[in-house]
Amino acid sequence: xxxxxxxxxxxxxxxxxIVSLNCTYSNSAFQYFMWYRQYxxxxxxxxxxxxxxxxxxxxRFTAQVDKSSKYISLFIRDSQPSDSATxxxxxxxxxxxxxxxxxxxxxxxxxxx
Amino acid sequence: GAxxxxxxxxxxxxxxxxxxxxxxxxxxxxxxxWYRQSLGQGLEFLIYFQGNxxxxxxxxPSDRFSAERTGxxxxxxxxxRTQQEDSAVYLCxxxxxxxxxxxxxxxxxV
Numbered sequence: 001x002x003x004x005x006x007x008x009x010x011x012x013x014x015x016x017x018i019v020s021l022n023c024t025y026s027n028s029a030f031q032y033f034m035w036y037r038q039y040x041x042x043x044x045x046x047x048x049x050x051x052x053x054x055x056x057x058x059x060r061f062t063a064q065v066d067k068s069s070k071y072i073s074l075f076i077r078d079s080q081p082s083d084s085a086t087x088x089x090x091x092x093x094x095x096x097x098x099x100x101x102x103x104x105x106x107x108x109x110x111x112x113x
Numbered sequence: 114g115a116x117x118x119x120x121x122x123x124x125x126x127x128x129x130x131x132x133x134x135x136x137x138x139x140x141x142x143x144x145x146x147w148y149r150q151s152l153g154q155g156l157e158f159l160i161y162f163q164g165n166x167x168x169x170x171x172x173x174p175s176d177r178f179s180a181e182r183t184g185x186x187x188x189x190x191x192x193x194r195t196q197q198e199d200s201a202v203y204l205c206x207x208x209x210x211x212x213x214x215x216x217x218x219x220x221x222x223v
Contacts, residue, residue: 090156
């Protein structure tokens with residue numbers, strides 16, 4: 001079992017739709033959860049950062065963590081064509097010395113105008 | 114600089130040749146990571162540098178891969194005797210807490 005599993009998509013939605021992106025993880029010790037956005041031929045950029053369980057909102061974006069079910073979600077309201085990108089969930093592994101990020105495989109989102 | 118710079122942006126090489134990929138991190142960032150992104154595989158951790166400490170090489174897939182970081186700044190990832198399965202995007206990130214990624218080097222082995 002991979003440490004982080006992500007719905008592969010791809011997703012195609014009309015402009016204005018609500019988008020739900022999801023990941024599951026295996027290690028209940030994980031505490032730091034991130035969502036990255038990656039445009040074509042660019043590196044990932046940090047979108048949202050959440051510690052432990054709960055919701056975090058930033059404009060049209062809401063990140064949600066449910067530690068009891070080891071499930072993380074990103075919701076995008078009023079989606080725009082500029083939101084078209086690959087979205088990667090990531091978990092920071094603080095168990096070793098590297099604090100490395102463990103990534104999901106990414107979900108490609110296309111928002112149609 | 115303002116961001117993490119990687120060069121070259123694209124590299125096509127023949128199977129069996131050696132390649133060097135360069136990463137210029139953000140000035141002052143002590144941590145530097147290399148990841149590999151293959152189609153449908155997500156980002157795979159390769160190696161981590163922190164200051165003057167010994168690097169964590171646990172993610173390097175074979176002994177054909179090596180990396181160094183000179184003077185705590187620029188890093189070079191070297192792949193010897195390249196194979197077709199090495200084709201991927203190689204991403205570098207520097208960090209003082211949160212990661213900042215470069216745009217990557219797209220390596221194609223033919």
